[in-house]
Each structure stands twice: as C-alpha cells, then as structure tokens.
Amino acid sequence: MPPSRAHIRELVTAYLGRHPGERPNLGPLLEALATPGEVTARSTLPGHITCSAAVIDHEGRVLHVRHNASGGKWLLPGGHVEPADATLMAAAVRKVHEETGIPPQALCQSAAFCHEPADIDVHPLDANPAKGEPAHQHYDFRFVFHLVPPSGETTVQAEEISGTDWRPLDQVTSLTTRNKLLSADVSAGPEPVNASVIIHDNAGRYLLHLRDQREGIWEPGVFALLGGGRAPGDASLEATLLRELAEEVPGVKLSGLEPYAVEETTSVDGLTVPVQVFTALWQGHPDSAGLREGILLHWSTPDMLDRSPQSPGLGDLIRRHAAQRLPAVPRLVQHHRLPAGGTPAGTELHVVGVHLYLQDADGRVLLGLRHPDSAYAGRLWHTLAGHCEREDAVSSLIRETEEEAGLILDREVIDLVHLVHSQDSPTASPRIQLFFRARSWSGVPQVREPERCVEWRWFSPKDLPDNTVPYTRQAIDAILAGQPYSEMGWA
Structure with missing residues (x-):
C-alpha cells in the first residue's frame, strides 16, 4: 500500500x-x-x-x-x-x-x-x-x-x-x-533521535510494553521498552522520553531518570536509528499506568524474557542492566611495585595507558562518562582509554577503541599527540599516558562496556565538563597548545 x-x-x-x-x-x-x-x-x-x-x-x-x-x-x-x-x-x-x-x-x-x-x-x-x-x-x-x-x-x-x-x-x-x-542546526552529525527507558522496581522486575500488531507500527506485536521518536520541538532526548510517556502512560511517574546507554536499531524505513536508553525507577501497578497506546504493560524478570516475543536486543539489554545491579563484592585494591623481572637495578616499571583524542568535524572531542561503580574515575568524563597488554601501543588503542565504543581505526591515520608522565602516589606504579589522535574512523560511538562507561558525548575542548579526569583535561589543554609532553603528581 x-x-x-x-x-x-x-x-x-x-x-x-x-x-x-x-x-x-x-x-x-x-x-x-x-x-x-x-x-x-x-x-x-x-x-x-x-x-x-x-x-x-x-x-x-x-x-x-x-x-x-x-x-x-x-x-x-x-x-x-x-x-x-x-x-x-x-x-x-x-x-x-x-x-x-x-x-x-x-x-x-x-x-x-x-x-x-x-x-x-x-x-x-x-x-x-x-x-x-x-x-x-x-x-x-x-x-x-x-x-x-x-x-x-x-x-x-x-x-x-x-x-x-x-x-x-x-x-x-x-x-x-x-x-x-x-x-537549522544540522552540524551535529549522526546522533540519537529516539529515546527509550528501562523501568525497574528495584526488586528485579522490569516494565515491558506489548506493542500493537498493526501494519506500519515499528516492531509490531512484541514486548519492548517504552519510548519513542524525537520531534523537532523537543529540547532534549529526556524531553522526548517524558513527552512520549505522558502520551502513552500518563500514570507512570518516574524517579531517578538518568542516561544508561546508546543502542542502535533499524526503523520501518530501513534507517539506522541510534536510541538513547535511560533507566528509571517505578513501583506502581501496570493497571494504574493509564495505558493509551499498545496492548498491555507487564512486569517481567530477566529469567522470563525468553518466553515472550520481544524487540531485538531487549533481552541482552535488560540482563546487562540486571547484572550491574547485583551487590558488589568488596575487594582489596593494593598498589605495589611490579616485579623487576631482570630489569636493571633501580628501574621502576611503568603502566602504559593509551587514550583516543577524537575530534569530529566541528572540532569537538569525544569523552565517555565513567560508570559510578567503576574502579577508576567513577562519574567523571574521560577519553576512551585502556592499558597496554603484551602488544604495541597503537594496536592496544585500536583494540580498546573497538571493544569500548565499536569504532574501527586504521593505524595509518593515528598520530601520537601528547604524553603525560604521572604518578598517583609514591607507592603506586608510575604511568605513561599516551594520547593518540585518529584523523578518521568508521562507526558511531556505542556503549559496549556499560560497566565502565555509560555514555559517549562530544564536547568543545575549550569547554570541558567540570567533572573531567584531571590528567585528561591537562592533556587536552596541552594538545590545543601544541605541547607534546606534560607531567602530573611528581611534586
């Protein structure tokens, strides 16, 4: 038709x-x-x-x-x-x-x-x-x-x-x-145009929405998250989500709404659709939601997901969220010197970190918001980063970039732009933090390791968030100034 x-x-x-x-x-x-x-x-x-x-x-x-x-x-x-x-x-x-x-x-x-x-x-x-x-x-x-x-x-x-x-x-x-x-503002490039929300009751249950089985409906006849597409008048994706919820389920009043991940799906027109997924808490009964669109709302536990038709990726997304909400097992983190292993006397082995300094067409730099429970820099913005394993630094950067954000880099377009020589304390292993610039890449940033990073976002390098990792801010300032080397923590 x-x-x-x-x-x-x-x-x-x-x-x-x-x-x-x-x-x-x-x-x-x-x-x-x-x-x-x-x-x-x-x-x-x-x-x-x-x-x-x-x-x-x-x-x-x-x-x-x-x-x-x-x-x-x-x-x-x-x-x-x-x-x-x-x-x-x-x-x-x-x-x-x-x-x-x-x-x-x-x-x-x-x-x-x-x-x-x-x-x-x-x-x-x-x-x-x-x-x-x-x-x-x-x-x-x-x-x-x-x-x-x-x-x-x-x-x-x-x-x-x-x-x-x-x-x-x-x-x-x-x-x-x-x-x-x-x-119009069409400079941002590919970015989320849909918003959905993982609604949980803090007791292991998740609210699912059974969609209409009608021609023209996106993902018809399956259980999915509540949400919808952005409209030109929406001030933000959070505004998009709240508008959609007010239209679909006016009785659902959320608390603790916050961004969780960016996922990709495919629209009825065949387009790639980046979706900003939020999380929020609600403990009401589905009958009190005032459902206006779709067939029904239903509380489900992760172990019940596979018994019902569901939108692609929904089960993995909810199970991932559920796993992150398991009680954390306390552990003792101990800083110590690594064994010398035959190195010359007096040598101090260093941890080598690789960092991606990625700028879009507007000169904005890509930063990730660290998970609140991350072992390092929780709730702080940081470049895409990782530690060198038994591999060269560029190979480490390429591997970490694909693992963490789904981006593909070619080593021919990667340049070293800054080095921060740092130490956190006199008893911790010193660190060499290498910052590389990639002149081009393939893909759109995705949250691939949500237990470490909950969101990727582009920022002006001259207007970074207040909660940026200190040595990351120092490195970006130095890169803008054309300085190849800086130090931190040695005083």
Whole structure:
C-alpha cells in the first residue's frame, strides 16, 4: 500500500506549523489532498507528490546527483513514490539507494527535522511526449539524513544519473532547501533521535510494553521498552522520553531518570536509528499506568524474557542492566611495585595507558562518562582509554577503541599527540599516558562496556565538563597548545 492520506496530512500539518507563511504556495497540494485519487501516483494530474533527500556527510556537505532527464542539472536524489513505499520518508530513502548506491542502513534521521520534511517544494514540470506526460506539477517532500559512516561511496544509476557531488550547505542548488538547512542546526552529525527507558522496581522486575500488531507500527506485536521518536520541538532526548510517556502512560511517574546507554536499531524505513536508553525507577501497578497506546504493560524478570516475543536486543539489554545491579563484592585494591623481572637495578616499571583524542568535524572531542561503580574515575568524563597488554601501543588503542565504543581505526591515520608522565602516589606504579589522535574512523560511538562507561558525548575542548579526569583535561589543554609532553603528581 502507498503512503496513506492521513500520514501525508500529518506531515503537511507539521510542516505548516513551522512555516505558516507557505500555506498559499502549498495551495495546489492542499487541493490535491482534498480531492479523490492517489496523490502519490505518477498518473495523478495536474500534480502529484515526489520525495527527495538531503544527505549530509560528516563534513557538512550535501549529496547532489546530475539528473539526465533534467538536462544535466544538479539536484538532490529523489523521484516518484512507488506503491510499496510505506511512508514518504521510505520513498526518499529508496531513491537515495537506487540513484547513488548508498544503502538505507548507512543513513539516519537528522535530529533537526526527525521524520518530518525539511522542505516541501512545489514546482512545474514540462511535458514529456516520450512518456506521454503533459505538463504538470511536483509537490516534492524533502527529507534530511545524516551519513552514518565517515564517508560514503556512490554508484550511480546510469539510466537516470550521470554523476554525484558533495556540496557545502551554502551551495545546495535548491534555494528553498538551502535556506532551511542553513537556518537549522544540522552540524551535529549522526546522533540519537529516539529515546527509550528501562523501568525497574528495584526488586528485579522490569516494565515491558506489548506493542500493537498493526501494519506500519515499528516492531509490531512484541514486548519492548517504552519510548519513542524525537520531534523537532523537543529540547532534549529526556524531553522526548517524558513527552512520549505522558502520551502513552500518563500514570507512570518516574524517579531517578538518568542516561544508561546508546543502542542502535533499524526503523520501518530501513534507517539506522541510534536510541538513547535511560533507566528509571517505578513501583506502581501496570493497571494504574493509564495505558493509551499498545496492548498491555507487564512486569517481567530477566529469567522470563525468553518466553515472550520481544524487540531485538531487549533481552541482552535488560540482563546487562540486571547484572550491574547485583551487590558488589568488596575487594582489596593494593598498589605495589611490579616485579623487576631482570630489569636493571633501580628501574621502576611503568603502566602504559593509551587514550583516543577524537575530534569530529566541528572540532569537538569525544569523552565517555565513567560508570559510578567503576574502579577508576567513577562519574567523571574521560577519553576512551585502556592499558597496554603484551602488544604495541597503537594496536592496544585500536583494540580498546573497538571493544569500548565499536569504532574501527586504521593505524595509518593515528598520530601520537601528547604524553603525560604521572604518578598517583609514591607507592603506586608510575604511568605513561599516551594520547593518540585518529584523523578518521568508521562507526558511531556505542556503549559496549556499560560497566565502565555509560555514555559517549562530544564536547568543545575549550569547554570541558567540570567533572573531567584531571590528567585528561591537562592533556587536552596541552594538545590545543601544541605541547607534546606534560607531567602530573611528581611534586
């Protein structure tokens, strides 16, 4: 079935809510939606809906294609809606794949526009006698996507496209789309656009939501976490979650709401969807929740999860959370000198730490928030880091980066930018802290070791959080100043 009229009206209503002055220009589209017929069908005249996509890479450039049928004009990827397209966004995603070879999973929604079109452009089309088409109009819905990997190779659909080009925002060929992109914040790149919450009762039970079994529902007919997608007006992902809960379960009043992890899933349109997962406490009865969407709410224990249909990854996520809430076993941490093992007399063996100094296109540096129960730096922000095992430092960095954040590094683009020589106390082993810069990488930061790190976030290196690990702050300041070496704790 093609996109429903209700779906299209919802998008148009949201768009006009942001751009009320464009109502006169969208008059033909509004008239088409008020008359019988399939407004997305190519045969519908005097006009029909088409869909395009502004795909933005990590450098803030927008993908254009040289369109054969338009006389070689550079346009956004896009075209007509097909009957199999469930949504208008799905049509835009499909056209990107068909015309450029970029697969849906390489794209994610923009937090600035989410599932809504950034622009709706009404423009005339000349008659095409070869296809038996008279002059008509296109009502082009233009969606915004971010490229998930750092770069994307393109393979053009030769029958329609003769080339591709990545252009800066101020060189987008469509004036209306260019103005809307320039006035929005699309610089953040791939980031969570959905929020969900692990609700527990502090007694080993978890609140699950059985979703509707209906066509078009994301993950229909399975148990999942409560939550939903970000809307352009949401101030934060926490605001997104609270709005969704107020709409779905107004009787659930949470306490202790805090970020837990970022997970990835796939939308009904085939896009990669980073989801910010929160945790919170609630001890009420499901019947008091006032459920408005879905089928039911149900308390479940981790051992019961596999008996019910569930969204992908839900069981692992809850079991991981449950394991972290087990009572900690006290242990004695003892600092001591490592055995000399045949080293020259007077030699003090050092612990070698590797650290990833990673900057995005805006110059922001990646930091992780250490778990409150972490053996080191609990509740502090720190670079991605680890200790060298029996391996060279660069190999250690590559391994730790993939294990902790799911990012892939190539040793050819890794540079040593700073060394901190430190000691925590006179009885602790001294440390050599190596900071490496990676000029490029693959992937989106993910929380892979939640018992150590609960969140990854980008910060301006000149405005770091107050609770940043001291030697990390010192190293970043030194890197900005071009200093290759510093010391800490030797006074």
